[in-house]
Amino acid sequence: xxxxxxxxxxxxxxxxxxxxxxxxxxxxxxxxxxxxxxxxxxxxxxxxxxxxxxxxxxxxxxxxxxxxxxxxxxxxxxxxxxxxxxxxxxxxxxxxxxxxxxxxxxxxxxxxxxxxxxxxxxxxxxxxxxxxxxxxxxxxxxxxxxxxxxxxxxxxxxxxxxxxxxxxxxxxxxxxxxxxxxxxxxxxxxxxxxxxxxxxxxxxxxxxxxxxxxxxxxxxxxxxxxxxxxxxxxxxxxxxxxxxxxxxxxxxxxxxxxxxxxx
Amino acid sequence: xxxxxxxxxxxxxxxxxxxxxxxxxxxxxxxxxxxxxxxxxxxxxxxxxxxxxxxxxxxxxxxxxxxxxxxxxxxxxxxxxxxxxxxxxxxxxxxxxxxxxxxxxxxxxxxxxxxxxxxxxxxxxxxxxxxxxxxxxxxxxxxxxxxxxxxxxxxxxxxxxxxxxxxxxxxxxxxxxxxxxxxxxxxxxxxxxxxxxxxxxxxxxxxxxxxxxxxxxxxxxxxxxxxxxxxxxxxxxxxxxxxxxxxxxxxxxxxxxxxxxxxxxxxxxxxxxxxxxxxxxxxxxxxxxxxxxxxxxxxxxxxxxxxxxxxxxxxxxxxxxxxxxxxxxxxxxxxxxxxxxx
Numbered sequence: 001x002x003x004x005x006x007x008x009x010x011x012x013x014x015x016x017x018x019x020x021x022x023x024x025x026x027x028x029x030x031x032x033x034x035x036x037x038x039x040x041x042x043x044x045x046x047x048x049x050x051x052x053x054x055x056x057x058x059x060x061x062x063x064x065x066x067x068x069x070x071x072x073x074x075x076x077x078x079x080x081x082x083x084x085x086x087x088x089x090x091x092x093x094x095x096x097x098x099x100x101x102x103x104x105x106x107x108x109x110x111x112x113x114x115x116x117x118x119x120x121x122x123x124x125x126x127x128x129x130x131x132x133x134x135x136x137x138x139x140x141x142x143x144x145x146x147x148x149x150x151x152x153x154x155x156x157x158x159x160x161x162x163x164x165x166x167x168x169x170x171x172x173x174x175x176x177x178x179x180x181x182x183x184x185x186x187x188x189x190x191x192x193x194x195x196x197x198x199x200x201x202x203x204x205x206x207x208x209x210x211x212x213x214x215x216x217x218x219x220x221x222x223x224x225x226x227x228x229x230x231x232x233x234x235x236x237x238x239x240x241x242x243x244x245x246x247x248x249x250x251x252x253x254x255x256x257x258x259x260x261x262x263x
Numbered sequence: 264x265x266x267x268x269x270x271x272x273x274x275x276x277x278x279x280x281x282x283x284x285x286x287x288x289x290x291x292x293x294x295x296x297x298x299x300x301x302x303x304x305x306x307x308x309x310x311x312x313x314x315x316x317x318x319x320x321x322x323x324x325x326x327x328x329x330x331x332x333x334x335x336x337x338x339x340x341x342x343x344x345x346x347x348x349x350x351x352x353x354x355x356x357x358x359x360x361x362x363x364x365x366x367x368x369x370x371x372x373x374x375x376x377x378x379x380x381x382x383x384x385x386x387x388x389x390x391x392x393x394x395x396x397x398x399x400x401x402x403x404x405x406x407x408x409x410x411x412x413x414x415x416x417x418x419x420x421x422x423x424x425x426x427x428x429x430x431x432x433x434x435x436x437x438x439x440x441x442x443x444x445x446x447x448x449x450x451x452x453x454x455x456x457x458x459x460x461x462x463x464x465x466x467x468x469x470x471x472x473x474x475x476x477x478x479x480x481x482x483x484x485x486x487x488x489x490x491x492x493x494x495x496x497x498x499x500x501x502x503x504x505x506x507x508x509x510x511x512x513x514x515x516x517x518x519x520x521x522x523x524x525x526x527x528x529x530x531x532x533x534x535x536x537x538x539x540x541x542x543x544x545x546x547x548x549x550x551x552x553x554x555x556x557x558x559x560x561x562x563x564x565x566x567x568x569x570x571x572x573x574x575x576x577x578x579x580x581x582x583x584x585x586x587x588x589x590x591x592x593x594x595x596x597x598x599x600x601x602x603x604x605x
Contacts, residue, residue, distance in 0.1 A: 046284045048383065095379060118379030142425070143379040159334070159378050161426045167437065175434050178427035181418075181453050183334070183382065202429075203416050204449060220434055223447035231409065231416045233329070252329075253393060253413065 004054040006062050010078040015062055017051035022064050022072070024083065034083035036074070038066065055099040057113045058127035061086065065096025071115050073131060091133055094119040100149045101127075103191040110152035110168035111135070116144040122154060124168050135171040148189040148196065151212050153219055155196050157184035163198060165210070165221055174219040180204060186237040190244025195224070197247050199237030203229050205249055205260075227260060264534075265351050266358060267304035273361040280518045282368060287387055299519050305533035311549035312538040318397045318485045325392040326407065326414055327472045332423030334381035336470055337388075338373050339460045342366075343473030366464055374462050398486040401476060419452035424459040 001018045005027070012027040021038040025031065038049050051072075053065030062074045069092035075084045094117040102112040111124040111134040120139020126132045143159040153174070154166040161180035166173055182201035189196055194210040207225040212218070232251035240246040246261035271277070288296070297317055301308060308316065327340045345366050352358045376384075396412025407415050422428055429451060434443040460469035539545040 047380075094377070097379070118377055143377070143382070159382065161422070161429065170437065172437060172439055173435055174437075175432065177433070178429050178431045181422045181426060181429055181451060182332070202451070203418060204429075204451065206449075217437055220443075221432060222445070223432065226447075226449045228418065228450050231413050233416065252389060253396075255394075 002052060002054060006054065006056040006076075008056060008076055008078075009059050011076075013062065013076065015054050015064070017054060017064060019048065019050045022051050022074075024062070024074075033081050034074070036064075036072065036085065050095075053096045053099040053115070055101045055113065057101045061127060063099050063101075063113065063115075065092075065099055065115060065117075067095040069093050069096060069117060071096060071099065086129075087131055089115070089123075089125070089131055089133075091115075091123045091136065092117040092121060094121065097144055098146045100147045100154075102149045102152075103189055104151040104194070107152040107169060109134075112149075114147055114149045114154050114168065116147040116156060118143045120144045120158060122147065122156060122166065124154070124171070135168075137166055137171050145184055146187040148187050150189050150191065150194055150210060153210055153212055155187060155189065155210065155221075157187045157198055157200075159183045161200060161202070163187075163196075163208075163221075165219055167219065175221045177208075177221060179206060182233075185233075185235050188238045188247070190239045190242055192243045195239070195244030196221070197237050197239055197244070199234035199249060201233040203232055203234060205229065205234055205237050205247070207244070207247070229258065264304040264306045266355055268300060268306075269348055269352050270355075270358045270361065271303035272300055273358065273365050275361070275364075277518065278365050278368070282372065287391055290391075296518060307533055307535045309535070309537070309545055309549065311545045311552070312536060314552060315485055315538045315548070319399060321392065321395060322397050322399050322402070322408075322485070323476060325389075325395060326402065328385060328388050328392070329414055330416070330472055331385065332421075332470075333425065334378055334385045335376070336423070336460070336472070337381060337385055338369070338462065339468050339470045340473035341369060342460075342462070343468050343470065345369075346468070347473075347475045363464065370462065370464065400485070418450060420454065421456035422453045424456050428453045428455060 001016065003014065003016050006013045006015050006024075013033060014025040014027055014029060016023045016025070019038075020040070022034075022036040023032060024034040026033060038051060040049055048067060050067045051064050052067065053063075053071075055063050057063050057073075060076060062076055064072045064074070066072065069090065071089040071092070072085060073087040073089065075086040077083065092115065096115060096117050098116045100114050102110075106112050111126045113125040113127050113131070115123045115125070117139070120142050122137040122139075122144060123133060124135045124137075126134055137154075142162070144156045145159055146157045148155045149168065152168045154168050156164050156166065157179075158164070161178065161182055161184060163175075163177040163179040163184070164173060165175035179198055180200035180202050181204075184198055184200040186199040187196065189210075194212075196208040196210050197205065198208065199205045205227045206223065209222045209224050211220045211222070227249075229249060229251060232254055234249055234251050236248075236250035238248050240248055240259065240261075246259060249258045249260065294317060297320070298313065301313065301316070328337060331337050331340065345362060349359060349362055352362070398408060398410070398412045402408035402414075403410065409415060430446050430448065432445040432447065433441055434445075436442045456469075458467075458469060461467055537545050539548060
């Protein structure tokens with residue numbers, strides 16, 4: 001199950017995914033605005049059915065991934081409950097793991113949405129009335145567990161502990177980092193500064209600095225800081241402010257949310 | 264006793280049921296199956312020893328699942344279990360055959376799953392074990408568990424097969440040519456692994472998780488004090504009626520139907536396994552076990568004879584209703600109590 005705040009120009013929705021499907025609530029949790037049920041097979045099947053991966057796109061859509069590989073695109077009205085399923089994107093052949101929208105300024109030709117799956121395949125989209133597939137980056141054997149998109153740079157975290165940076169426009173790899181010793185569970189990006197946060201099962205949380213030089217088009221990633229959450233497999237990590245000065249961490253069997261900030 | 268238990272566990276019918284796609288059992292259902300398995304030989308355990316044995320099994324399994332370097336290593340752990348079991352019955356070709364058959368089925372069903380699918384399985388198992396922090400002497404002594412019941416997660420040693428030692432950053436230009444390298448350091452002290460474990464019927468698994476913890480005589484104490492933080496959530500779980508109780512009972516009936524309880528024949532008195540140092544200690548443990556950690560297992564004696572089995576099917580058949588009835592969840596709980604009385 002996942003939960004995400006979806007910020008649109010006129011409203012904020014709380015979107016939840018689970019094995020049943022997708023639910024959307026008003027931001028104070030008072031009313032359920034909409035729910036979409038996934039087709040659940042009669043008998044338990046060999047493969048489980050679930051929704052996973054949530055992102056807001058184009059100031060108008062909420063995109064949710066599914067275990068079949070399909071990405072559901074919901075059109076959200078400025079207010080009220082008249083949410084409609086606007087499109088189903090069927091480019092992934094493996095369960096969707098994560099979806100991310102552009103959080104900075106996309107260069108020309110680069111899309112504004114990236115979707116990832118269990119095979120490590122990444123799809124780049126331009127959003128709108130109709131979504132267009134701009135490019136596909138094939139996986140190389142490891143699940144892409146989480147993804148972010150900033151200034152046309154896709155930052156992807158993988159099950160084998162690697163972080164890779166891809167150029168959204170060309171689909172070319174621009175950086176490869178042996179970041180963690182275990183499965184990466186979370187990636188987050190601070191849009192004001194381009195700081196990247198990664199959390200994994202190896203107990204470590206790392207802060208990185210992404211950069212893109214507009215004239216040379218050099219894309220770089222630099223290591224800033226590491227924290228070790230002793231004896232904890234980190235399951236969630238998020239910046240608490242848009243500049244990335246503070247971040248929060250959660251882990252398996254941990255009943256607390258740990259917050260880290262400048263000294 | 265070993266032969267009886269292993270032979271019961273690996274019987275064709277039992278394994279067939281286990282291999283069917285299904286949801287994870289509830290804690291109650293798992294404990295019931297475990298109890299039944301433990302009684303398929305002439306060995307008997309009192310409530311306190313059974314509770315302790317189950318605690319040990321639970322925490323050991325949680326440890327193995329949690330520490331798997333790669334999600335797919337849970338399969339290697341399973342293979343380690345089977346390798347050890349085969350060692351116990353190495354001179355019983357009939358049972359050995361059954362185990363090998365299960366081994367082959369595991370290979371056929373699971374070897375082809377993706378990392379993502381294994382991670383889902385692992386996550387589901389970890390959710391089942393969440394908030395369990397019973398301290399186990401052997402783990403405390405070996406320093407794999409802290410005094411607060413949490414497992415030690417080492418940040419050194421070999422990285423999983425397929426993962427690189429953390430520290431390297433490689434930068435490529437827009438033509439895909441590597442133009443820069445940088446390094447970063449952390450408190451971790453990892454090394455490259457030597458080789459991958461084998462997923463074949465025979466082979467070196469490399470991974471030590473899942474091998475026999477008791478190959479040398481070790482203490483078996485467990486400690487429950489200090490687990491108070493977990494008790495509230497566990498207690499809540501025992502009270503909320505399980506809406507899937509009916510399906511679970513159907514499954515349990517089919518599964519347990521194939522497991523016959525052994526009664527010591529003629530002059531044999533069987534033997535009782537006591538996991539405590541003395542009978543008095545066992546008695547004391549039974550009386551002082553925290554209420555929230557009692558498993559409340561009901562012995563399902565109903566499936567001993569064919570006649571009883573038919574009776575059970577009839578009762579279950581009567582549970583089939585056209586529309587969902589509000590009391591149906593409680594009906595499931597009642598059936599367990601009813602079967603206890605049979």
